[in-house]
Amino acid sequence: MAHEHSHAVGGNEKALRWALLLTSLYLVAEVVGGLVSGSLALLSDAAHMFTDTVALAISLAAIWIGKRPADKRRTFGYYRFEILAAVLNAVLLFFVAIYVLYEAYRRISAPAEIQSTMMLLVAVGGLVVNLIGMRLLASGKDKSLNVKGAYLEVWADMLGSIGVIVGALVIRFTGWAWVDSVIAVAIGLWVLPRTWRLLRESLNVLLEGVPDDVDLPAVESALLGSDGVASLHDLHVWALSSGKVSLSVHVVCSPEVGDMAPLMLQLRALLAERFDIHHSTVQVERVPCEQAAESHGFGPAVATT
Numbered sequence: 001m002a003h004e005h006s007h008a009v010g011g012n013e014k015a016l017r018w019a020l021l022l023t024s025l026y027l028v029a030e031v032v033g034g035l036v037s038g039s040l041a042l043l044s045d046a047a048h049m050f051t052d053t054v055a056l057a058i059s060l061a062a063i064w065i066g067k068r069p070a071d072k073r074r075t076f077g078y079y080r081f082e083i084l085a086a087v088l089n090a091v092l093l094f095f096v097a098i099y100v101l102y103e104a105y106r107r108i109s110a111p112a113e114i115q116s117t118m119m120l121l122v123a124v125g126g127l128v129v130n131l132i133g134m135r136l137l138a139s140g141k142d143k144s145l146n147v148k149g150a151y152l153e154v155w156a157d158m159l160g161s162i163g164v165i166v167g168a169l170v171i172r173f174t175g176w177a178w179v180d181s182v183i184a185v186a187i188g189l190w191v192l193p194r195t196w197r198l199l200r201e202s203l204n205v206l207l208e209g210v211p212d213d214v215d216l217p218a219v220e221s222a223l224l225g226s227d228g229v230a231s232l233h234d235l236h237v238w239a240l241s242s243g244k245v246s247l248s249v250h251v252v253c254s255p256e257v258g259d260m261a262p263l264m265l266q267l268r269a270l271l272a273e274r275f276d277i278h279h280s281t282v283q284v285e286r287v288p289c290e291q292a293a294e295s296h297g298f299g300p301a302v303a304t305t
Contacts, residue, residue: 015136015139015147016056019052019154022133024053027050030125031046031050036115037116049157050096052133052157055085058088059147065078065081066079079240080241082242083205083206083242086148086149086201087203089150089152090202096191100184100188101184101189104181105181108178108182116172117168122164123161124161124165127158127161130155130157134154137150152194163184164183166183167180205240209238214277218275219237219271219275226266226270228253228263229251229254230252230255232252234250234289235247235249235250236248245277246277247280248280248281250285260284261284264284267280267284268282
């Protein structure tokens, strides 16, 4: 598994580097084009391109930091930087979408003069850059929330470029300058729910919630249905980062179980094979922790304030 993860990280890093180079180069052209043409839709697309550049840079930094080995202060290593990068990317997208919506509302009542030819040429170039960036990031988006955030940034910008192209053509042949603001609003409204989904997934990891692809009742049922298991408690499942699911559980064995070590190995193998959970801590006990504490004279745990 470690070998596969190493290849995934290396592939993501290379794709992010190329995507960052492309978006950085085109960002300058798109900002200049938006200012010269007077197009809000093009400037909103440039704003998305800027967040693309920042998001890709953050994602690359997170991968570099995440590769640092664990130490005495960070015993789990630095994998959580990937999730922090995903959260930051989501926050950036939120701010950009809200700004575009506000600016579009302000402009609808007083449409600006727009140079549709410049708007069209710049948007076509942006579309090409975004399609290349999406192609580079597609293979890693389902394996990493960090890459998924960067991919979503580029995807939103690609749709923005398409919207700007349509708007430029409409304005060129009809003169309806208000179409520019309508397209900017549509881009913002499309981005917001997808940004919320990314933020929700990232915060779930930071809060050590159960990963979306783990069915906790099924895990509990499988453990309880195993031979030699009488009951279980303190079952926890969380993710350190994308694809790094961990589990800990206390299992009370049946009276007929002699050596508890084989039962522990059996349960860990079950978790790996059926649920793809390879980092598990299974503590096998003769009696529940509370009863064991009472039998040693400690009494039940008492909450104090």
